[in-house]
Amino acid sequence: MLSDEQITKYQTLYKTRFGKEISREEAFEQGVKLIRLIELIYKPMTTLEYQQLQKK
Numbered sequence: 828m829l830s831d832e833q834i835t836k837y838q839t840l841y842k843t844r845f846g847k848e849i850s851r852e853e854a855f856e857q858g859v860k861l862i863r864l865i866e867l868i869y870k871p872m873t874t875l876e877y878q879q880l881q882k883k
Contacts, residue, residue, distance in 0.1 A: 829858050 838854045841847070
């Protein structure tokens with residue numbers, strides 16, 4: 828699901844943000860969890876929903 832490049836980038840972002848290095852396994856696990864969370868909460872808005880929102 829995650830490429831080696833994406834895992835390395837996540838490790839770099841994590842170290843920059845939290846000042847702590849994490850293993851490739853931990854980066855992979857956290858990255859997969861993050862992707863799954865986004866898949867669960869992200870729902871594109873339909874045109875009809877957008878129009879209804881504009882009326883409010």
